Amino acid sequence: MKNVILLLFLISPLNAYSSDTDNQYKELIEELRCMVCQNQNLAESEAPLAVDMKQKIREMLEAGKDKNEIKQFLSERYSSYILYEPPINKQNFILWFAPFIFIIVLSFVLLRRYIK
Amino acid sequence: MIIDIGFIGYFLLLLGLMNCLFLLTPKFVTGLNISNSILLSASRLHFPILFISFICLVITFIGEDYSLDYVAKNSNSNLPLIYKISAAWAGHEGSMLLWCVVSSFWMLLASKYSSDLPETLRTNFLTIMGVLNLGFLLFVVATSNPFARNLSVPIDGGDLNPLLQDFGLIIHPPMLYMGYVGLSVVFSFAVACCFEKEFKKEWAQWLRPWVLASWAFLTLGISLGSWWAYYELGWGGWWFWDPVENASFMPWLMATALIHSVIASGEKGMFKSWTILLSIFTFSLSLLGTFLVRSGILISVHSFASDPSRGIFILLMLLMLIGGGLAAYTMNSKKFIDDNEVKIFSKEGFFLLNNILLVTATFTILLGTMYPLILDILGLEKISVGVPYYNAVFIPLMIPLILLVGYVPILLSRISKNKQMFQLLIIFLTSLVLSLLFSINSILYFIGFFSAVWIIMNIFFDLFLYTKNLVRLKSRMGMYFAHFGLAIFILGASISENTKIEKELVLSIGETTSIGSFDYTLNKLEEQKSVNYDAIIASVLVSKNDSFVAEIKPEKRLYHSSESAMTEAGIFAKLDRDLYVSLGNMIDDNKWSLRVYDKPFIRFIWIGTIFMIIGSILSIRLRKKFNE
Numbered sequence: 001m002k003n004v005i006l007l008l009f010l011i012s013p014l015n016a017y018s019s020d021t022d023n024q025y026k027e028l029i030e031e032l033r034c035m036v037c038q039n040q041n042l043a044e045s046e047a048p049l050a051v052d053m054k055q056k057i058r059e060m061l062e063a064g065k066d067k068n069e070i071k072q073f074l075s076e077r078y079s080s081y082i083l084y085e086p087p088i089n090k091q092n093f094i095l096w097f098a099p100f101i102f103i104i105v106l107s108f109v110l111l112r113r114y115i116k
Numbered sequence: 117m118i119i120d121i122g123f124i125g126y127f128l129l130l131l132g133l134m135n136c137l138f139l140l141t142p143k144f145v146t147g148l149n150i151s152n153s154i155l156l157s158a159s160r161l162h163f164p165i166l167f168i169s170f171i172c173l174v175i176t177f178i179g180e181d182y183s184l185d186y187v188a189k190n191s192n193s194n195l196p197l198i199y200k201i202s203a204a205w206a207g208h209e210g211s212m213l214l215w216c217v218v219s220s221f222w223m224l225l226a227s228k229y230s231s232d233l234p235e236t237l238r239t240n241f242l243t244i245m246g247v248l249n250l251g252f253l254l255f256v257v258a259t260s261n262p263f264a265r266n267l268s269v270p271i272d273g274g275d276l277n278p279l280l281q282d283f284g285l286i287i288h289p290p291m292l293y294m295g296y297v298g299l300s301v302v303f304s305f306a307v308a309c310c311f312e313k314e315f316k317k318e319w320a321q322w323l324r325p326w327v328l329a330s331w332a333f334l335t336l337g338i339s340l341g342s343w344w345a346y347y348e349l350g351w352g353g354w355w356f357w358d359p360v361e362n363a364s365f366m367p368w369l370m371a372t373a374l375i376h377s378v379i380a381s382g383e384k385g386m387f388k389s390w391t392i393l394l395s396i397f398t399f400s401l402s403l404l405g406t407f408l409v410r411s412g413i414l415i416s417v418h419s420f421a422s423d424p425s426r427g428i429f430i431l432l433m434l435l436m437l438i439g440g441g442l443a444a445y446t447m448n449s450k451k452f453i454d455d456n457e458v459k460i461f462s463k464e465g466f467f468l469l470n471n472i473l474l475v476t477a478t479f480t481i482l483l484g485t486m487y488p489l490i491l492d493i494l495g496l497e498k499i500s501v502g503v504p505y506y507n508a509v510f511i512p513l514m515i516p517l518i519l520l521v522g523y524v525p526i527l528l529s530r531i532s533k534n535k536q537m538f539q540l541l542i543i544f545l546t547s548l549v550l551s552l553l554f555s556i557n558s559i560l561y562f563i564g565f566f567s568a569v570w571i572i573m574n575i576f577f578d579l580f581l582y583t584k585n586l587v588r589l590k591s592r593m594g595m596y597f598a599h600f601g602l603a604i605f606i607l608g609a610s611i612s613e614n615t616k617i618e619k620e621l622v623l624s625i626g627e628t629t630s631i632g633s634f635d636y637t638l639n640k641l642e643e644q645k646s647v648n649y650d651a652i653i654a655s656v657l658v659s660k661n662d663s664f665v666a667e668i669k670p671e672k673r674l675y676h677s678s679e680s681a682m683t684e685a686g687i688f689a690k691l692d693r694d695l696y697v698s699l700g701n702m703i704d705d706n707k708w709s710l711r712v713y714d715k716p717f718i719r720f721i722w723i724g725t726i727f728m729i730i731g732s733i734l735s736i737r738l739r740k741k742f743n744e
Contacts, residue, residue: 030503031503041503043618046700080499081499084500103472103473114458
């Protein structure tokens, strides 16, 4: 345990190596799907299409577009299948809100049955 | 005379099928007065029969018997011996046979260690296990026979997928299957209890080690899979929320919930009906996972539709088991009457919260995995559900759970309320100060760090200051280890995810670049020939402040038979930091693209799981002695 705590003291704070654009780029390519791979994001993929798209994303960022604009642009072009974060719309309503309903119903059923 | 091993293997497979039917006769043919001995001997004979059949399959691989279709497709004469052996369970058919072998092994254990149970309960329990074994075996014989013949015999085989030519992947499937199928013991027992219309405390205690053992194997299997993905896929990730990963994670979460509820059932006779229901669902999720992975439905709905026989078989079996299990449950659920009432502010009350959170978490993963499939089947717009969804839905459920993990041991220590509050305050403040010191760059990071320190501090307070009772300490040792493992895992995940440095760059030979606090020099590239692949090995020298730290050797391999290029990452691993380099493409004669990852404390992720496994073993061993 001592060692673990000692180790904790050794962690160096995050280096301020990356610019804002760099960070945005990284976040983006991790949240976008490679359209020709099995189930990989753009960051991991080295498929030619993915490389092109990464280039395009970098250019758009450098041209001053922000994350949402780029996502918007890409999902219009390739359908929202490209987004790993499904948009909250009518079709995906259950996906986003069923967990809340589930936990409320489950809690109600279990607590009512067991807690006196 | 040439002995046809493949034929013997197939014969044994059919013999296993007969044995399963034999096992079921006592239940359905009345008037046999030797029924119990038939049941017992058949349930124990099943494992040796299938195991030898499986050995036959391995021998056909070693002997390169390409007259068997499965061998021809999954092996190659140039494969090293170890991978020829492991290729036996790398493809669909062989891995399903392995599943049956594992299942028969659990039945052997169940038959051997159930002599203390009442006669009818034991008979029903083993009969249900027999039905499951029969179902699995029918699936193999009818849709996935590894001993099926080729019409024309190829001179050389296909190949084992190069990604699978790796030690981690040799032992990953058997471990995972031990976990998945171990849960069939739990399922069978739960359904047998439904027939008894009772779930006694002793029965819950009997069931507990089986849940723990399955859980330990699942933990090991998932952990190996994640470790393999980390070093083999070349992008340094350890979890992607891929449907295949989710398929194993769902039963794991459910089994975690079950471990807690079965304690309450065993110690105080509480949550009887809930524990039974949870047992049924946990194994159902194992089967659902198998269906998703094995039917090909994950790759695309169309690939499933083109050869649906396997998928439909598993789906039918799934529906029959869940349907049968739930029917047995609903008919009798009213008859499970708890021995004690639950107070909200007690261990059991918190177990209930634990269960609510874990089951909801499982539900969200199920939803995220199935939703795109359902949309696709309905012909609606295809969507992807990935990391951002799970971060948004899964993590908020885990935070209260993790805070509970830390808090409950204090609650249970028999000290005055004032002292408890004081102790809690100290732990809270220390965790807060420590996490503020080290994790200031994101809220998620802060929460992860805080909860890990919170759990660890609580365990140590509990361990050193308040537990003087050796018997009690022993009985809780497993819990301490498992919870400590969870904390170590969270620590590794939060530190590595939030302070990692990832760079893609292009270096010419001799060029140096500085990333984080290290300098990386592309030193040279070498070609190397191996038995079944050619490799290009890069040498990357790492230094810090001009002093040498390590030489990292990432590889690019070209496998002869499949002509596919594979990346082998080079990793310089220390307890507190991984330096990870993977070789990209050649840009021109002496320029290469590289991925360089600096991942502090990522080892803690897998070290944490080792502690969890030790915890469950201790929990099986020590609690047993405690009971005696």
